[in-house]
Amino acid sequence: MAKIITNSLFLLLGALSFVATIQGQDQSGFISIDCGLPGNSNYTEKNTGINYISDAKFIDSGVSKTVSPQDKTTHPQYFTYLRSFPYGTRNCYRINVTSATRYLMRASFLYGNYDGLKKLPEFDLYLGVHFWDTVKFTDSSVSINYEIIHTLSTDYIHICMVNKGTGTPFISVIEMRILDNANSTYVTEDRSTSLARFRRLAFGITNLTYRYKDDPYDRIWEPYWDQKWTQLSSRLSNDELGQNAFKVPDVVLETSATPKNATASLDLYWEEDYHNNETQHQYYFYLHFADLRKLAPNQTSSTNITINGVFWATVELSYANADSTYSKVPWYGSKKYHISLFRTESSSLPPIINALEIYSVKDFSSQLETLKDDVDAVTNIKRAYRVNRRNWQGDPCVPNRYKWQGVDCSSFDGFQRITSLNLSSSGLTGDIPADISKLTMLKSLDLSNNDLSGTIPSFLAQLQSLEYLNLANNTLTGSVSNELLQKQSDGLLSLSVGQNPNLCASTSCNPQTNDTRKKENNVVIAVVASIAGILLLLVIIAAVIIFHQRKRYDAARNIILGKRRSSIKGSELESKQRQYSFNEVVKMTNNFDRILGRGGFGTVYHGFIDDIQVAVKMLSLSSVHGYQQFVAEVKLLMRVHHRNLTSLIGYCNEETNIGLIYEYMANGNLDEHLSGKANRGRSLNWEDRLGIALDAAQGLEYLHNGCKPPIIHRDVKCTNILLNENFHGKLADFGLSKCFATDGDTHVSTIVAGTPGYLDPEYTTSNRLTEKSDVYSFGVVLLRIITGQAVIMVREDMIHHISQRVNSMVAEGDITKIVDSRLQGDFDSNSAWRVVEIAMASVSAISVERPYMSDIVKELKECLAAELARKHNSCELQNEDLGWQGSLNLISSDMTPIAR
Numbered sequence: 001m002a003k004i005i006t007n008s009l010f011l012l013l014g015a016l017s018f019v020a021t022i023q024g025q026d027q028s029g030f031i032s033i034d035c036g037l038p039g040n041s042n043y044t045e046k047n048t049g050i051n052y053i054s055d056a057k058f059i060d061s062g063v064s065k066t067v068s069p070q071d072k073t074t075h076p077q078y079f080t081y082l083r084s085f086p087y088g089t090r091n092c093y094r095i096n097v098t099s100a101t102r103y104l105m106r107a108s109f110l111y112g113n114y115d116g117l118k119k120l121p122e123f124d125l126y127l128g129v130h131f132w133d134t135v136k137f138t139d140s141s142v143s144i145n146y147e148i149i150h151t152l153s154t155d156y157i158h159i160c161m162v163n164k165g166t167g168t169p170f171i172s173v174i175e176m177r178i179l180d181n182a183n184s185t186y187v188t189e190d191r192s193t194s195l196a197r198f199r200r201l202a203f204g205i206t207n208l209t210y211r212y213k214d215d216p217y218d219r220i221w222e223p224y225w226d227q228k229w230t231q232l233s234s235r236l237s238n239d240e241l242g243q244n245a246f247k248v249p250d251v252v253l254e255t256s257a258t259p260k261n262a263t264a265s266l267d268l269y270w271e272e273d274y275h276n277n278e279t280q281h282q283y284y285f286y287l288h289f290a291d292l293r294k295l296a297p298n299q300t301s302s303t304n305i306t307i308n309g310v311f312w313a314t315v316e317l318s319y320a321n322a323d324s325t326y327s328k329v330p331w332y333g334s335k336k337y338h339i340s341l342f343r344t345e346s347s348s349l350p351p352i353i354n355a356l357e358i359y360s361v362k363d364f365s366s367q368l369e370t371l372k373d374d375v376d377a378v379t380n381i382k383r384a385y386r387v388n389r390r391n392w393q394g395d396p397c398v399p400n401r402y403k404w405q406g407v408d409c410s411s412f413d414g415f416q417r418i419t420s421l422n423l424s425s426s427g428l429t430g431d432i433p434a435d436i437s438k439l440t441m442l443k444s445l446d447l448s449n450n451d452l453s454g455t456i457p458s459f460l461a462q463l464q465s466l467e468y469l470n471l472a473n474n475t476l477t478g479s480v481s482n483e484l485l486q487k488q489s490d491g492l493l494s495l496s497v498g499q500n501p502n503l504c505a506s507t508s509c510n511p512q513t514n515d516t517r518k519k520e521n522n523v524v525i526a527v528v529a530s531i532a533g534i535l536l537l538l539v540i541i542a543a544v545i546i547f548h549q550r551k552r553y554d555a556a557r558n559i560i561l562g563k564r565r566s567s568i569k570g571s572e573l574e575s576k577q578r579q580y581s582f583n584e585v586v587k588m589t590n591n592f593d594r595i596l597g598r599g600g601f602g603t604v605y606h607g608f609i610d611d612i613q614v615a616v617k618m619l620s621l622s623s624v625h626g627y628q629q630f631v632a633e634v635k636l637l638m639r640v641h642h643r644n645l646t647s648l649i650g651y652c653n654e655e656t657n658i659g660l661i662y663e664y665m666a667n668g669n670l671d672e673h674l675s676g677k678a679n680r681g682r683s684l685n686w687e688d689r690l691g692i693a694l695d696a697a698q699g700l701e702y703l704h705n706g707c708k709p710p711i712i713h714r715d716v717k718c719t720n721i722l723l724n725e726n727f728h729g730k731l732a733d734f735g736l737s738k739c740f741a742t743d744g745d746t747h748v749s750t751i752v753a754g755t756p757g758y759l760d761p762e763y764t765t766s767n768r769l770t771e772k773s774d775v776y777s778f779g780v781v782l783l784r785i786i787t788g789q790a791v792i793m794v795r796e797d798m799i800h801h802i803s804q805r806v807n808s809m810v811a812e813g814d815i816t817k818i819v820d821s822r823l824q825g826d827f828d829s830n831s832a833w834r835v836v837e838i839a840m841a842s843v844s845a846i847s848v849e850r851p852y853m854s855d856i857v858k859e860l861k862e863c864l865a866a867e868l869a870r871k872h873n874s875c876e877l878q879n880e881d882l883g884w885q886g887s888l889n890l891i892s893s894d895m896t897p898i899a900r
Contacts, residue, residue, distance in 0.1 A: 027051060029178030030218070031095060035171045036064040036081035045077055048212050052078055055174070058093045061085065061393065065170070067112025071141055079110040079143060084170040085161055090126070090402045092160035092394035093174065094379075099155045101178055102186070104217055107159060108145040108173040111137055121167020126160040129398040130364040133196065135161075135169075143172070145220070147197035148362065149179065149186050154372045158394040162402070177218050184245040188284065188361070189329045195284060195359035202355050204255030205231045214249040221252050221355065229257040229266070232352060234292040236320055244322045246288065248355055253290035253322055256354040265342035266351050272335045282330035282361035285339065288354050289324070291317040299348040306340045307331060314344060317352070330361050370397040371415040377438035378407070378418060384433045387426060410441070417441040424470070425449040432457050432471075444468040448496065456480055456503070466493060472593070473499040480505045488592060489656075490620045491603035498591040505591060578650040582657040589616050597669075601629055601735060606664070613664035614649055618657070629735025630658055636734045640707055644699030646722060646732040662732075666725040669732075670696075670781075671718035674788050674820075686819075686827035687871065688727055689785045690835070690864040695729035696721045697860055700778060701853040703731075704771045709740040712769055716777035717758045718784050738769060757791035757801065762847050772847035778856070779803075779842025786835055788820030803843045810836065828870045831863040838863075 027050065034043075037054040044051050062083040066072070072080050085091040097103065105127070111120060120137040125146060133146050157176075161169035179185065186195060202210060202221040212218035225231075233255040259266050272281065291301050301317040305325065313325050331337070341351035378396050381387070389405050397409035397416035408420035418439050428450035436445065437459035443466060452474040460469060461483035469484070480497055485505075487493035497505045586592070588607040596604040602620040606613070619630050637648035652659040667673075670692060673684050684692070696716075703711040714736040722732045736753050750769050752759070758780045760773035780791055783802045793800045809818045815829050818836060838859050844850050851859075 031176040033174040034078045036083040061091045065114040067114050071112035078173045082170045082172045086168050088390035090160050090162050090393050092158045095157050097152050102151045104177045106147045106175040110143040110172050111140045113140045123169035124162040128158045129367050129369050129395045149195040160394045192365050194362040196362050198358040198360050200357045202252040203257040214251050230260050232256045232292045246324050248288045252355050256352045258350050258352045262350045265340045268339040282332040284327050284359045286326040286357040290322045294319050301349045302344045302347045303341050303351040304344050368416050370395050374418045377435040380435040385428045420444040422446040441465050446470040448472040468494045470496040472496045476500040477502040491598050494595045496593045580650050580652050582654040585652045615662045615664050618659040633734045642702045644695045644730050646730045665722035667723035669719045670721040687867050692729035694860040697857045699731040701857050704853050712738050713774050715754050717755050772850045775842050775850045779839045782839035828867045831866040834863050
C-alpha cells in the first residue's frame with residue numbers, strides 16, 4: 001500500500017477511538033450492518049449515534065464470532081462481533097439499495113484473534129462481480145477499513161469475501177451512505193468509474209478522527225500533521241463559514257496547515273508500492289480549503305498547485321469561504337507523486353490547506369454482470385427450494401471461477417444470461433416454481449431425481465430457447481402438454497419425463513378440442529346470423545374456406561398416413577420381426593432420454609433392445625420430404641447389406657410416430673473427430689484415417705457395383721460416415737439415395753440435392769446424377785481426412801473451397817504443410833502423397849476425369865498397407881531378433897466388398 005510522506009515521508013497517525021461529535025443530521029440513506037450481531041437485534045453506537053442492525057437477513061452462510069476480551073473494551077461496539085466464513089470459496093451479502101444512486105460504501109475488519117490462532121488471514125474483497133481489494137492485516141488489534149464510491153445499476157449489491165487459501169475470510173462491519181450530491185462531487189472522467197479511498201486527511205494538530213455526525217456522509221477524516229507546518233485554527237459560526245457541494249465538516253475546515261517559512265512551499269509526497277506485475281494506479285485528488293486569515297484590504301491569498309512539477313491549478317481564497325480543487329481526469333504513469341502548494345507572485349500570504357482526499361480508480365466496466373431478471377429468478381428459486389449449495393452466493397455467472405454449481409451462462413447484449421440450470425438430485429419438493437419462466441435464455445433445465453409434485457406448468461413450453469428438459473424420477477401428475485410433445489417430435493426438444501408414476505406422457509392424454517371449438521364457432525355464427533342477415537354471405541364464404549382447408553389438411557394427412565400405408569404396407573416393412581410399436585420405442589429410448597444428434601429428417605436418440613445399444617431416428621412431421629426420405633431409406637436398407645453400411649434393425653410406423661432403428665455407432669461421426677468436437681479421449685492417427693477412408697470407399701463401391709441396379713448415395717460427407725467402437729467406418733443416411741432406372745443406365749435426371757461443399761459442380765449445373773457425383777463428394781471427404789480443415793472457409797469476403805486450398809499447397813511440394821498438423825509428421829509420406837493425388841483426381845471439375853470407386857478402393861488399400869508396414873517394421877525386426885518365424889498379413893484377402 002502506498003504511503004503518504006512529507007519531504008521524505010508522511011508519518012500517518014493512526015485513527016483513535018474518540019470521535020468528536022456536534023449536532024448532526026438524520027441517518028436517511030444510511031445502511032449500517034454489524035456483521036455477526038446475533039439474531040435480529042440492533043443498537044445505537046454511543047460515540048456516533050449511528051443505528052446498527054444485525055446482518056442475519058442479508059446472508060445465509062458463515063458463523064458469528066466475537067473478538068478477544070481485550071479488543072472488546074478498546075474498540076467501538078460494532079467491532080465486538082464478526083462473521084467468519086470457514087466454508088465455501090465465496091460468501092456474499094445481498095443488500096437491497098436504491099438503483100442509479102451513488103453510494104459511499106465501507107467494509108471494516110478487526111481480527112482480534114477471534115479464532116485463537118493468532119494468525120492474521122489474507123483474503124479478497126469483491127463488490128458484486130468486481131475485485132475490490134485484498135484484505136491484509138498488520139496487527140490483530142488494529143482495525144482496517146476499505147471505502148469505495150460506486151454508482152449502483154441495480155436495486156441490490158453483493159459484497160463478497162473470497163478465500164484464497166491464506167486464512168479464513170471474515171467481516172466486521174458494512175456501511176453504505178448515499179451521496180445525494182453525486183452529480184457535482186467526486187465526478188470522474190468516465191461516469192462508470194468507481195473510486196476507492198486511498199487517503200482522507202484532515203490537517204491540524206489534533207488526535208481526533210471525525211465522522212458522522214460531523215460529516216453528513218459519514219466520511220472518516222484521519223488527522224495528520226507535519227513539524228514543518230504551522231497550524232491555523234478558528235472556531236467559526238455557521239453563518240461565517242461558507243460551504244460547498246463537498247460538505248466538508250466544519251471541524252475539518254476550522255484547522256489548516258501553512259508552512260512555517262512564509263516563502264516556502266507546502267509539500268506532500270507518496271510513493272507507489274506495487275510489484276512489477278501489477279498495474280499502476282490512477283488517482284483523483286481533492287484538495288479542500290477555507291482561509292481562516294482575515295485579510296487586510298490590500299492583501300490577497302492565492303496558491304499555485306503543481307503535481308510532479310507540472311502546473312495544475314491556481315486557487316483564489318477568501319476569508320472563511322470553503323473551496324475545493326480537484327482533478328477532472330486521473331493522474332497516472334508515475335511511481336512517485338509530489339503535490340506542491342506555493343504562493344503566487346501576487347499573493348500576500350503563504351499557501352494553506354485544510355484537507356486532502358486521494359482516490360484510486362477502479363474500472364469495473366470489463367466484467368459483465370448477470371442480467372438482474374435472471375439473478376432475481378434464480379435467487380427466488382434458491383429460496384423457494386431452499387437450495388443448500390455452498391457456492392450459491394453472489395452473482396450466479398461471474399466471475400467464472402466462482403460460478404454457481406449447476407449453472408451455465410453466456411453473454412448477450414452486454415449481460416451474462418443463464419442458459420443452463422441443473423438441480424438434479426437436490427432434494428427439491430413442491431411445485432415447479434414460476435420463476436423459471438423468467439430465465440428466457442434457458443437452453444437446458446434438469447430437475448430430475450427429486451420429489452417435485454403437481455403438474456408440469458405450461459410456461460415451460462413457452463421458453464423459446466429450451467432444448468433439453470429433464471423432469472424424470474419425480475412425483476409429477478397430470479399430463480405433458482401437446483406443445484412440449486410437439487417440440488419433442490419436431491426434434492427441437494429433448495424431453496425426459498420417465499419415472500413419474502402419475503404422469504401421462506402421450507398425446508392421447510390431451511384430446512383435441514376441435515369439436516368443442518366447432519360448436520363454439522357455430523354458436524357465434526348463429527348469433528351473428530341472427531343479428532344481421534347480410535352476414536350470412538360472410539358465413540358461407542367462411543364455410544367454403546374452412547371446407548377447402550379441411551380438404552388440404554386431409555390431403556396432407558394422406559401423404560403422411562394414407563400414402564404411407566398404401567406404399568409401405570405392400571413393401572418389406574410388413575416384416576413383423578422388424579416392426580416396433582411406438583410404446584416399444586419409448587421404452588427402448590427411456591422416453592427419448594438421450595439425444596445422439598439432429599438432422600433434417602429429425603432427432604436421433606440412444607436406446608437399448610435387450611441390452612443391445614441402438615440408435616433411433618424419429619421423423620419430424622413438419623416436413624413431407626422427411627417422410628419421403630424415410631421411405632427411400634427403409635426401402636434401400638431392407639434390400640442392401642454390407643459391413644460398411646449402417647444396418648437397419650427395425651422401424652416404427654404407428655400413426656404420426658415414424659422412426660428408424662439402427663445399429664449403434666459408439667464413436668459418433670467422422671466430422672466430430674476431424675473438427676475436434678468428439679471429445680472421446682482419442683485423436684485419429686494416419687492409420688485410423690486411412691482405414692476409415694477405405695471403409696467408406698468400400699461401402700460406396702458396393703452401392704455402385706454390388707447392387708443391381710446401381711445406387712448413388714447423393715449425400716456423401718463426413719457427418720454421414722459413422723464410427724463403431726473399433727473406429728471402423730460405415731456409410732449412413734440414405735434418404736437422398738437414387739437407383740438407376742434400369743441396369744445399364746449411366747445417369748439419373750433429378751433435382752439437385754446434397755450438402756454444399758460436397759456437391760458435384762457438374763451435377764449442380766446439369767441435374768445429371770452419376771456415380772461420379774459420389775466420387776466427387778468422396779474426394780472432398782478425403783481432403784478433410786488429410787488436412788483436418790473445414791470444407792469451406794470465408795476469408796476477406798471470399799469463399800475458399802478445400803480443393804482450392806490443397807491445390808495451392810500441392811504446388812509447393814511440401815506434404816507436411818498439407819497433412820493435418822495434429823499428426824505431428826507421424827505418417828508415411830509416400831502414402832500421404834498418393835492419397836492427396838487420389839483426392840485431387842476425385843474432385844476434378846470434369847466427371848470423366850475422376851476415377852471409379854473400385855480404383856479408389858484399390859489405391860487406398862495400398863496406401864494403408866504402406867502405412868502399416870512403416871509402423872510394424874520395427875516390430876518385425878524385433879521378432880526376427882527373437883527368432884520368430886512368419887509374416888504379418890497387413891491387408892486381409894477378403895477386403896473386397898461382399899454383399900449378402
